[in-house]
Amino acid sequence: MHEIDQTQTVTLAGAGLVGSLLAMFLARRGFQVEVLERRADMRREGGSAGRSINLAISTRGLHALRQVGLEQEALQHAIPMRGRMIHSVSGELSLQPYGKDDSQHINSISRAWLNKCLMTHAEETGRVGIRFKQRIQEVDVDTGALTVLDEPSGVTHEARTSVLFGTDGSGSAVRQSMMRLPGYTSTQAPLSHGYKELTIPAGPGGAFQMEKNALHIWPRGSYMLIALPNEDGSFTCTLFLPFEGPVSFASLDSPGKVLAFFEEQFPDSVPLLPELTHDFFHNPTGTMVTVKGMPWYVGGRALVLGDAAHAIVPFFGQGMNCGFEDCVVLDGCLERHRTWEEAFAEFFHLRKTNADAIADMAVENFTEMSSSTASARFLLEKQVEKALLNAFPGQFLSRYSLVSFSRVPYRMAYEAGTRAGGIVSELSEGLSRAEDVNLERAAQLIQERLVPFMKEH
Ligand code: FAD
Structure with a gap:
């Protein structure tokens, strides 16, 4: 049995939202934490933080941030969204409140800001070192050997760790290595819809051009447009559309068709989207997947969590919230157990059924958002x-x-x-x-x- 020993150095794959937060929790317990991140340091080199520019953070995510003293700082950069603002085809607006009153709201927050904030606070503990442009290619979970590609030099080297946490997102290399072991299974159910981000810029003087404190939805059945507010007065819109079919990313193959589609389906958004056709053809089309697998750990040597263990589709706004909750639950397991294996086993037991439940609710919520709300x-x-x-x-x-x-x-x-x-x-x-x-x-x-x-x- 592999005893939990605070003098150990542990390794994390991925300094995304969940990895950076987990690093803080582990540092608080006294561990030295080495994080290998395949991207460049977004605090120095700029660039996108990955998919979705902003996210909705709610009670579970905020609770996790509170544990590491960051809730208030996050809320200062978040915009409360008190309900869904439904846009009909004829441009009528109706607000459907989320909760029993305004105190129950979700919050729009910038993914990049939050990720940078978490990385910086993790490093400030003095126990966390993040190494960027380090891509984990292969993991031998039996020996703890990692094959890591140093992106700038193109040279592959071997690293060793006694305990590995896979927080490397939905395409997790750690999970893929684990799933090659006998008795491990995982399924990936890709959605037949993709998504495209578009921007409604701020108006004169940084003014919001639509209601600021709402999540805007243009529900149209098999597709929909949504928009979340950003701190600078802009909105990030996301178009969810099938990849194939009569109205799809495949069928909207020219600027004229895109414009005609928006004018017919989302007419009130068109004057607010000056770069519509440019953004449509230049921004990537994102994919969405539900990942379910089991178990999530190998003895006391490796554990996956966050999207690496249970990626879900974004229609309940819970992927990050769920991953942050993982960190809180794991922290409790580490408190209660003497060995890594016991802690990982309890974590898996506590989280698996709940991760499956939110995965299913997220898929069901697409229908609610795209059709029922209308x-x-x-x-x-x-x-x-x-x-x-x-x-x-x-x-x-x-x-x-x-x-x-x-x-x-x-x-x-x-x-x-x-x-x-x-x-x-x-x-x-x-x-x-x-x-x-x-x-x-x-x-x-x-x-x-x-x-x-x-x-x-
Ligand atoms: P990621 O954020 O994917 O981070 C993984 C990290 O690992 C990245 O930094 C990556 O570069 C790194 N990495 C990957 N592979 C390797 C490797 N081989 N070696 C080293 N590093 C590696 N959730 C919400 O709670 N609310 C929302 O409103 C919401 N909206 C969303 C909207 C969209 C369109 C999408 C797609 C998702 C949304 N989510 C939302 C879900 C949320 O984005 C994820 O659940 C969250 O990002 C998971 O965090 P993570 O750290 O587990 O994974």
């Missing part, structure tokens, strides 16, 4: 849900609020949320106004279906 029935149900959240605080909890505004395990949020959704649907039957919802019947249904479940868990 329907009158959905709107009514959301208003009924809000009425119940306010009328039965602590007793009635929606899936969205459990996922985004609580830290109850995702599996429980999934199951309780399904029960809550059933109650809302039943109470909305035949209703034309949320104000007319039958609260007596609601109380009865909540007592019968939700309260016993919450007590049980």
Whole structure:
């Protein structure tokens, strides 16, 4: 058995969001942490931090940052988004609040700013060294030998570690090496949609050209456009579109077709997107994948976490939040156990079922965002849900609020949320106004279906 010994140096693959945060947690426990990152140092060489310019951070992610003293600094750079601002084809706007009131909101934050902030604070612990342009190519998890490519020289060398953490994202080299071992399995389910980022620049004097405190959605069924605010007054828009088919990245093959598509489907966005066709053809088309695998560890020698263990599609805004929660849970496991293997085994046991649950909810949420948000029935149900959240605080909890505004395990949020959704649907039957919802019947249904479940868990 491999004892947890604070004098050990541990190695992390990847200084992305999860790797940089994990480095802080491990440094706090006294370890020396060496991080190998394949990209250049974005604090010196600029460039993109990778996919998606901004992200939504909510309760789980903020809780993790609080543990390392960074929540307040992050919130100073974040923009609260209190609800979804739905844009209809005719340009009408309607705000669907996320929570029971404005205190329940999610936050738009720059990926690059957050990643740089985490790397800098990790290094400032004095225990973390990040080596950039070091690509891990191969891992022998039995011996702890890593084959690392030094990108500037093109020379490959061998490194050794006693404990390796794979935080190298959805295409993880560490996971791929682990999955070659007998008894290890992993599946990758790519989405048939891709995404493209576009920019709505700030208006005169850095003004926001749309409502600042909302996540904007243009829901159109099999595709949608969304926009999140940035600190400088701009918005980053993301177009989610099938790769193939009658309306797809394949079919939109000329500037004229792109412009005509936007004018027909998202007309109010067109005057706000001066570089639309340029961005469309110059920005990369991103892919999205759900990764599920097991187990996530090899004895006490290697563990994958974050996207490397469980990449999910972005429609619940939870990938990073879930990866940050991994760091908190692992920290607790390291506190409780004497050996790495015991800690890794407990971590896997605690997280696997929850990672699977948020992966499934994220796929389901695509339908909610791209289609349901546009329907009158959905709107009514959301208003009924809000009425119940306010009328039965602590007793009635929606899936969205459990996922985004609580830290109850995702599996429980999934199951309780399904029960809550059933109650809302039943109470909305035949209703034309949320104000007319039958609260007596609601109380009865909540007592019968939700309260016993919450007590049980
Ligand atoms: P990554 O961020 O991918 O970081 C991995 C790091 O490892 C990178 O720095 C990479 O360069 C490095 N690396 C990779 N391979 C190697 C190697 N072989 N050797 C060395 N280094 C390596 N999540 C949210 O919570 N909220 C959101 O709103 C949200 N929006 C999203 C929108 C989009 C369009 C997408 C695609 C994702 C979104 N996510 C969101 C998910 C979020 O981006 C990920 O869950 C998060 O980035 C995972 O962090 P990570 O550190 O595990 O992986």
